[in-house]
Amino acid sequence: SQQGEEDPQALSIQEGENATMNCSYKTSINNLQWYRQNSGRGLVHLILIRSNEREKHSGRLRVTLDTSKKSSSLLITASRAADTASYFCATDGPYNQGGKLIFGQGTELSVKP
Amino acid sequence: DSGVTQTPKHLITATGQRVTLRCSPRSGDLSVYWYQQSLDQGLQFLIQYYNGEERAKGNILERFSAQQFPDLHSELNLSSLELGDSALYFCASSVGPRQETQYFGPGTRLLVL
Numbered sequence: 001s002q003q004g005e006e007d008p009q010a011l012s013i014q015e016g017e018n019a020t021m022n023c024s025y026k027t028s029i030n031n032l033q034w035y036r037q038n039s040g041r042g043l044v045h046l047i048l049i050r051s052n053e054r055e056k057h058s059g060r061l062r063v064t065l066d067t068s069k070k071s072s073s074l075l076i077t078a079s080r081a082a083d084t085a086s087y088f089c090a091t092d093g094p095y096n097q098g099g100k101l102i103f104g105q106g107t108e109l110s111v112k113p
Numbered sequence: 114d115s116g117v118t119q120t121p122k123h124l125i126t127a128t129g130q131r132v133t134l135r136c137s138p139r140s141g142d143l144s145v146y147w148y149q150q151s152l153d154q155g156l157q158f159l160i161q162y163y164n165g166e167e168r169a170k171g172n173i174l175e176r177f178s179a180q181q182f183p184d185l186h187s188e189l190n191l192s193s194l195e196l197g198d199s200a201l202y203f204c205a206s207s208v209g210p211r212q213e214t215q216y217f218g219p220g221t222r223l224l225v226l
Contacts (some may be wrong), residue, residue, distance in 0.1 A: 041219060043205075047212050103156035
């Protein structure tokens with residue numbers, strides 16, 4: 001079963017607007033990551049935030065983490081048509097389960113030019 | 114390009130058949146992970162190998178098996194295929210047994226008819 005739930009399932013915005021995606025998870029974590037997937041292709045790692053961090057930036061990406069609410073958000077600022085993709089949050093599993101990642105069901109982002 | 118290669122890219126086969134998916138990790142990575150992505154189940158962790166040894170197991174069916182060879186490439190064997198096995202199968206790799214960032218290959222799209 002999946003750890004995370006993402007919200008919204010789909011998001012459609014205009015170029016230049018900001019896009020915010022949310023992720024909730026169920027169990028305690030060491031870190032949370034965001035990945036991007038273009039139409040049926042491989043996943044690309046975007047950013048990792050550790051459980052003792054509250055906010056992290058990478059270029060136009062801003063990720064927040066609230067461990068008390070077991071939730072994270074990904075903000076993409078000044079979106080571009082090339083940002084159109086599915087975005088997934090992933091959490092690490094229990095320590096005795098190796099390096100497995102547990103993925104949410106993803107948010108499908110569409111950025112219209 | 115993540116540096117992870119997977120072959121074949123596409124595979125069409127019939128129910129009851131057996132197929133082998135192959136993965137070569139990034140140079141220097143010792144861990145290989147297999148994930149299945151389907152519309153109804155999302156991205157599911159199947160199995161992890163680290164330096165030739167099984168490290169973690171997810172919801173992998175008994176009809177499926179995997180191994181990692183001395184040169185660190187990995188193969189996922191799917192047998193007695195059913196229609197429901199149609200999915201995208203991803204391989205990912207990381208340096209260590211519990212490295213946070215995993216690098217994904219382009220995937221193998223399996224269609225069982």
